[in-house]
Amino acid sequence: MRVAATLLCLVASAAQAELAPETLGRSERVARPEPHWTFYLDFQLANFQGRYVLIDGDDVEYLAHLSAGQFPSLAIAPDASEVYVAETTYAYGSRGERHDFVTVYDTTDYAAQDHITLPTGRRALMASRQRMTLLGDPRFLAIYNYRPATSVSLVDLKSRVHLSETPVPGCHLLYATGPRGVSMLCGDGSMLTLRFDEHGVLAGQERGEPFFDPDADPIKTNAARIGQSWYFVSYAGDVYPVDAAGERPVFGEPWALVDHDVEEAGWIRALLSGGKAGPWKPGGMQLAAGHTGRKELYVLMHPTFWSGGLGDHDFPGAEVWVFDVARRERLRVIELRGVGTSLNVSPDAEPLLFVAGVELDTEEQGLEIYDAQSGEFLREMHEYGDAILGFRPFPAAAFAGEQR
Amino acid sequence: MRVAATLLCLVASAAQAELAPETLGRSERVARPEPHWTFYLDFQLANFQGRYVLIDGDDVEYLAHLSAGQFPSLAIAPDASEVYVAETTYAYGSRGERHDFVTVYDTTDYAAQDHITLPTGRRALMASRQRMTLLGDPRFLAIYNYRPATSVSLVDLKSRVHLSETPVPGCHLLYATGPRGVSMLCGDGSMLTLRFDEHGVLAGQERGEPFFDPDADPIKTNAARIGQSWYFVSYAGDVYPVDAAGERPVFGEPWALVDHDVEEAGWIRALLSGGKAGPWKPGGMQLAAGHTGRKELYVLMHPTFWSGGLGDHDFPGAEVWVFDVARRERLRVIELRGVGTSLNVSPDAEPLLFVAGVELDTEEQGLEIYDAQSGEFLREMHEYGDAILGFRPFPAAAFAGEQR
Amino acid sequence: MTSIDRWVDRLSRRVAERTSRRGLLGRLGKLLLGAAALPLLPVARAGAAFPSGRDVPPTTTGNPGDPGNPRSCDYWRYCGIDGFLCSCCGGSASSCPPGAVMSPITWIGTCENPADRKHYIISYNDCCGKQGCNRCFCNRNEREEPEYRPQKNNEIHWCLGTPSTAYTCSVAVVVGTALGEDGAGGAQRNW
């Protein structure tokens, strides 16, 4: 739904009336976001730059897009008033002076409103979406730097300036924790948590004990946020819940997404099952997503017979398994049309499941939309761009007043 | 053929010997160009930027590529020692400060050697390849500006500086003429010719009488260069030869590529001929190319039954018609596998015909190579990039010493 | 298949995919009836590398006097267009997508509205300042003239007079009716 009505309807009321001249210079505006809207990252292989495209999942309408530089990151204000895109560009395309910056967009016209300069050459260029996050206090935006020494940049969105850069040796990526904190994953399986005060000054940092064993079974960095908790999925198929409501993370008991006792299928059973007999594992890029209202965790899963067990953690999913994170049990299985590399779930009471899918016969990538409850395939989007690298929904908080 | 031999061959002489560690940090170098090499412009639709890719037409080997900004232009030194790319970029990707410049590449390593700043905001952004040319004296590079007032920038490649900008109201594009001149096409069908002295200072300009009627039958701007003459093809299928050897262009008598008396075919004849009965017309983007040694003109042609007569000047060709420009007669017809949007011919004695083709069944674009003499389809290149916007060969002069 | 069969198959498949009205039968019918040029869409007006908009959900203007699908390359106003259709990109046939800026400098074409058979002057404006929308690529060149007649040319990047020349998509705005049969006041040209 767009704010501006199409003028075409107005220019000629009678069928045979001559069309009146139209106004030149108009640009559309965008209505207040709805829960079924989502951004996706369209990544251009030729230059590793991206675009964020905003669509309405109910009718796959293309609403707007934002240009972005190399490996961009996107964050959305909880009230959905603004969108922040961190970008990296070069003055002369592939060479010349490097620029790292955050572009601020208003969500009514999606034109660049502000430009916040970041320390040049630090911003991490990688695929993970955990490289930027708003803090619990959305005045502050945290950005992960990798060069390859690691650090965290803090941006004050009120004054539109970069405030500080804090070194975090050996720790990586960002998970919002508590009122003004971020936790990071360290190489030994522990978390480092930085806390900032109400002015954005570093107030403290602490590093806990390892909560998983990265040698035995690493966790994927793409965590699902459900309420105040993060849910990390491990390579082998366990879930590590982390309560991030307070000033420091509280690590829950891991539980299993899969039956670890399933044995590899013999060839007759493998053949008869279409390769689906035997153990399954989680895999994909944006492989896990959460729904706070329903306390549901969605995970892309595939049979290890398909992958031969190799590279499973990135292998695309044939099904989406849906778990109740309170009862720690599988609720249902959504079979995909092909396989999926990334997924996301809308935050409302009648959620849509967005999947970056690959059709097995044609190997065409596509943007598929399913009913997250029934698992029914609803529709797909054509001509989405080059390659979908993941989804970025509006925060559930933006619709809090509208929800039942 | 590359200069550096692959180290892999050397590291293990016996089959079962352990592989020795290899050298890190190596980049390939490129041998002296061969006549069957060509650049093509790979144009990225998502951002209207381009890449120039260098391939060997004999085995469709990918030799190197050059990054380029919005609507780039390329010129090659007559001795093939350097390549010049005119580009336009923005500091922040799609916004920020605009930069217009020429990047100079050495043809042994294809790394950016020099950067020549152009007056910002003037360089013409359009598809035509006649926006930049070396003068007869290759010390000078002329660049066409459109904003939309038109002008010509002159660059001194010896001192690597932009020398001057000359306004040329109502005249467009660039055709090298004489020792240090450029001619331009003006809206009334005449040519304006600028002459520069040996220091690159404007020495004179003169505008001739119209040599074609742009209202009755416009000429396409993509002219073929054969020897010291330009050959322009008109919408209706006539050829306008322009001798550019001297200080001012000399206009030859136009002659017809097609029989203007052919009548539109009736439907039975149209159906029986596969739509090929009836009149044909030239059409395409880079629709004409010339071979100096053989005095041959190659033109993309299609039956107007296919196009319905509309947009013929850009309609892709089903055949390449080859003409002897001395005798003004058609020598042969090369049937394409699908249709072609652009073509070029290598400058040697056994020329290759390069075609940016579209396969009719799949609508896939492709880079096809034919024997320009026999018309035989030889090979095609896969994974060429996004979209081929035309070809840029090395100048025939680069191989003068090697030719029979 | 014989080569004729193949050609008929190709052509009818292509035409069927693109439009129902302008098919092979229409073209042959036209020849039978001797009617004036019914535009047959250019074969392979865009390669597969170019997103054609074929599967993009259609829309309408809601005005019977302005018939057709503004997300289709066949829509009458697009007779001289070359670019992504803004109507597939968050804009419409006459307005830019959010955040993109319409270039004030442009080129002009003349298209016939099938509803009233009148010729309208169409302003083809580029919307600028964001990356390309990369949907519904449409390159029709009817009555287009070369770059030395810039006001009639669509190969110029018309993002002029905008803060950035980054090209986003193109619109086709009705700015008036043409005098007589042809907007240029001259004879009918089927370029």
Place this chain on the structure above:
Amino acid sequence: MTSIDRWVDRLSRRVAERTSRRGLLGRLGKLLLGAAALPLLPVARAGAAFPSGRDVPPTTTGNPGDPGNPRSCDYWRYCGIDGFLCSCCGGSASSCPPGAVMSPITWIGTCENPADRKHYIISYNDCCGKQGCNRCFCNRNEREEPEYRPQKNNEIHWCLGTPSTAYTCSVAVVVGTALGEDGAGGAQRNW
């Protein structure tokens, strides 16, 4: 076709397209023989949007001790790679294309050479400073670890320490043999 037929058809078609050695029969044969994991290529390791290198002319190292086609995603050294293969782009499996600069900072993987069954330490270096080559995209992730173990991760853009972080393509350079079965010195991991 039944769904099983379809699956077998899909899988065998895919496998046949990609490799002759690692087909369904090999995989089933492996199960029959109880042999250790023969890597089956990931289904749809790349979408159609990604150029797979399938039709790029092959090459060889000329060394029987280093078997395979360095322009194929199947080549043994590429077990942990993620990117365009420089060998399709004017470079080779161990050298950058002309004008691109090899990043001195990199990540390390371990791959088994089928010629001598030894495990080699492979340095995956990105070549930088030019636009992407956009050919032979290959994303294998065997034994890759997450970003918090950066020296074992391939989702980091490794153009670090180069004048420009523009990504061109990736090489896989032999830097030594691994101790024991696994370069990390631990148990065999089929991640």
